[in-house]
Amino acid sequence: MANFSSATNREALIAQSICGAILKGSWKNILKRKIDSGLLKSAITTQVISELSLFSGYGGASLSWSFFSWTDSFPSCKHNLQSSWQMVLILTKHKHFKTAHHLLDKLSKREPLSSPLLLSSLINGVSEDPEILSHVLSWLMIVHAKSGTINDSIEVFEQIRSFGLKPHLQACSVLLNSLVKQRLTDTVWKMFKKMVTLGVVANVHLYNVLVHACSKSGDTEKAEKLLSEMEEKGLFPDLFTYNTLISVYCKKGMHYEALSVQDRMERSGVLPDVVTYNSLIHGFCREGRMREATRLFREIKGVVNVNGVTYSTLIDGYCRVNDVDEALRLREVMESRGFVPGVVTYNSILRKLCEDGRIRESNRLLSEMSGKRIEPDNVTCNTLINAYCKVGDMVSAVKVKKKMVDSGLRMDVYTYKALIHGFCKVLELENAKEEMFLMVEKGLSPGYSSYSWLVDGFYNQNKQEEIGKFVEEFERRGLCPDVALYRGLIRRVCKLGHVDYARVLCDSMEKKGLVGDSVIYTSLAYAYWRIGKVVEASALFDVMYNRRLMVNLKLYRSISGSYAGDNEVLRFFWSHVGDRCLISKSILRDMNKSEVL
Structure with missing residues (x-):
């Protein structure tokens, strides 16, 4: 015990002498010798950083930061978590927020700061103003939320609660917004409830995040309640609030309610913008109500500047109501107005041309995209593959698939299903099986429809026994036949009326230890x-x-x-x-x- 006390006293004396040297100036050469001799231990540097911050007449926090940065440049004197945390607190206390945030950001990447055990030891090891701790921990919440580690951000929030602190409003907004982006709306409401109990008072920005959460979940009733709650508290909904609410109603096909919000918006002095009108037009187009969509489009021309999204939405609407010629005409108008159609616009037209069997025109449109350097996406390729598969042109479908893979796009469930359906349709069952195996190897589930097409193909060729061999081939390829596979096969065999063979498949499944x-x-x-x-x-x-x-x-x-x-x-x-x-x-x-x- 005496040895420990004497060691502590010795470290305190060394810290005092270092502080004295620093305050006198020209300290770097003197301290360099202490570093070389190994005297500058982490406990001493932490103490020096703390003591230097008290000398406000000499720069205080700036002096601490200079010493911290200088010592950190030596490999033998890298700061530990304790000294770095102390520096963050000092910088925050003296309102050097930018530097403090930068250091905390670096620290969070190096150390698991969201760990309850670690945070507790750091917080219990200092006697700081609660407001300073709240600021630092709130920023830590933001750092984790923005970097995508939402669970870590929640963990820090829970630590703030356990220490009886109140998180800053910005940190709450950032965390909730990150949860909304991940569509974790249930968690949003749970977290918000906890924030309110801590005394967090929502502002317009936080309410906008909550309204956005309602938009993600399609909860119009809750969104409307939030709007009323804002008005009761004297908070004025802004353009984002109204636009989000209008978007929710339009997505649900509730056009009267959407127009009522627009009216309410204008009466409150908030002018609709192009986003507002695009949402309303999109709502009409989704429902196939092109007359109302076109009328609104004409009405707003002199009110707001329409953009490429407006035209793309109308083009998609015309394609939905089977008027592809009007969609093509409107695309020409769009280009004449200086708007360049993107891949989304081309996909809408391409989808409709393919549905109508106008494959030659689809290819011309694809060549046009290539000429304008508009890169096809998964939707483009899947649309073309599906169109070729429907007409049994598997050579062209496979060519598109190859171009898709060569361009770096990933085949998804829709790609594989279209190819499986196409190969089954032309009774190229070996190719259909190959696509299915590749699909399963990628971790994708074929589903009932894919298994049905394959079963139908085997029966059309009078090759019922191939169904059992298909299951065995799964195993030979190192894939595990699961209940989903047997479910799809048995359901289809039953539908075709071959119940005895379906029972054979069921028995085979149970022999493998699978439970139906x-x-x-x-x-x-x-x-x-x-x-x-x-x-x-x-x-x-x-x-x-x-x-x-x-x-x-x-x-x-x-x-x-x-x-x-x-x-x-x-x-x-x-x-x-x-x-x-x-x-x-x-x-x-x-x-x-x-x-x-």
């Missing part, structure tokens, strides 16, 4: 039921009951939709399922209301 789900057993049960094999269907119900597998509303509607012509059979089947307690009462009520019954 409600979809598999209900599909099998109904396939048996509709051919009069009630005993076999009942045995499957027993399995479902023992495994606590229930028919949910989605499955009920799916089976009923797939066998829409089997009215009487379905009625008796669902009644029996209900008697076996394999379906909820809410679904039974839905059944009683349905036309099937």
Whole structure:
């Protein structure tokens, strides 16, 4: 204990002598010798930094920062977390915010500052003004939120709460905005509630973040309540608030409400801009209400300067209502006004031309894009691949696929599904399987439709046994056949009426240790039921009951939709399922209301 005390006293004396040398000036040469001799330990530098900040007549914090920066330039004297944290606090206390923020940013990349244990040790090790700690921790929240490490930002916020501090309003806004961008709207409301309990008073900017959260989740009712709450608190909604609310209503097809917000906006003295009108036009175009969209477009020409988005939205609208010729005419008008159509505009026209089977014109449009150096994106390539697959031109589809990959674009679910469908359509099943294997290897799920096309292809070629071999090929390639694979195959085989083979697939699945789900057993049960094999269907119900597998509303509607012509059979089947307690009462009520019954 005595040794520890004498060591501490010795370090204090060294720190005092260093401070004295620094205050006298010409200190760097003197201290260089101490560094070379290894006397300048981290505990001493931390003490020197703290003591120098007290000499306001000599520059205080600036003197501390000079010493900190100079010593940090020596490899043998790199600052530890404690001394760096102390420097951040000193700079913040003396309002050198820019330097403090820069140092904290560097520190957060080097150390796990969001760790509760680490933060606690740092905060408990200093006796600082709560406002200074709040500022530093609030900035740390911002650093993590802006760098995308949202969980770390939340962790720092929780530490602020645990120390009884109040985060700064800007930090709260930045964190909530990051959560909104990630579509974590439930977390937004939980965090906001905690912020309010800490005494955070929302301003217009924070309310805008909350309204944006409502936009992401499509919650018009909550957005409207927030607007009323702002007005009650004497906060004036700005252009962003109104535009976001209008956008929410337009996305939901609530045009009257959107126009009411516009009216409310103008009465409050906030003038609509091109974003406002683009949202309203987009809402009409999505609903195919081109007359209203065009009328609004004409009305605003003298009010605001329309932009490329306005024209692109109208072009997409005309394509939606099957008027591609008007869309092409409007594109020419757009270009004559000095706006350059982007890939989104071309994709809208391309999609409609392909839907109409106008492949030659689509290719001309693609050449035009190339001439204007407009790079195709995934939507462009998928649209063309799908169009070629629909007409069975797999050579052209594969060429587009190759160009897509060569240009650095990644094939997605839609690309693979289009190719699988196309190859199945022309009965090139080996190629279809290859695309499916590649799809699974990329971690993408083929889904029921892809498996259905493949099963249909095997049956069209009278190659039923290939379905079982297809599962075995999964294993040979090092892929694990899962329940989703068997679900897709069994459902389709049942729909084609080959229930005995579907049962073989089910048994094969169970031998591999996989457990079937409600979809598999209900599909099998109904396939048996509709051919009069009630005993076999009942045995499957027993399995479902023992495994606590229930028919949910989605499955009920799916089976009923797939066998829409089997009215009487379905009625008796669902009644029996209900008697076996394999379906909820809410679904039974839905059944009683349905036309099937």
